[in-house]
Amino acid sequence: MPMHESRFLRLAAERRSIRKYTSTPVERAKLDLCLEAARLAPSACNAQPYKFVVIDEPALKEKFCAAAFSGVYAACKFAASAPAMVAVVSSKGKMSAWLGNQVQDTNFRLMDIGIAAEHFVLAAAEQGLGTCWLGWFSAKGAAKALGLGAGKKVEVLLSVGYPAEAPAPRPRKKKEEFCSYNKL
C-alpha cells in the first residue's frame, strides 16, 4: 500500500499531545471505545497487567488532579483542564511475565502499559479527542486519591478532552537516524 493511502499513518501523523482543552464533557460512548481499544492490546504472556480507571466525575477529577499535580508536579497542572483523566494502574501479572522480567531484564509490565495506553490514545484521536500522556505526576498523591491498596501503582495518566489548541507536529528523528535494515 502506498504510504499516502494508509489511514493508520494519517491517524498516527495527526495525533498530537494536547495541553489545552474545551470544557465540553467527553461522551462515555467515546471513552468506552478507547477503553475497548486498550483492552484489545497485546501484552507479554497475555498478562494484561493493568487497569484503566477513568475519572470523569468533575468533583472527583478536581480532587484527583489537585493530589496528582501538587508541588513539583505543578508543571502538568494544565491536565486538570481536561474533562476526563485516565489513571493506568499496574497490577501484578502472571508468574511467567515476572520470570521474563527477571531473566530478560526487561520491564514487560511497563511495555504492556505503553502499548495499551497508546491504543487508547489513538482511538481517542480517531474520534476527534485530544490526549496527553503524563508521566510527571505524584504517584503517591494519585494512589491516595484513588484509595489504592498496597502493591497497586498509578504508572501513567492520560488527560482526555476536546482540543482547544492545534499544535504543529513535534519533531521526529530523520528516517536514517531512526531505522535501518540488517545492521544498526
Ligand SMILES: Cc1cc2nc3c(=O)[nH]c(=O)nc-3n(C[C@H](O)[C@H](O)[C@H](O)COP(=O)(O)O)c2cc1C
Ligand atoms: C511516557 C510518556 C510520558 C509523558 N509525560 C509527559 C508529561 O508528564 N507532561 C507532558 O506535558 N507531556 C508528557 N508526554 C508527552 C510528550 O512530551 C510528547 O508525546 C512528545 O513531546 C511528542 O509530542 P507529540 O505527542 O505532540 O507528538 C509524555 C509522553 C509519553 C509517551
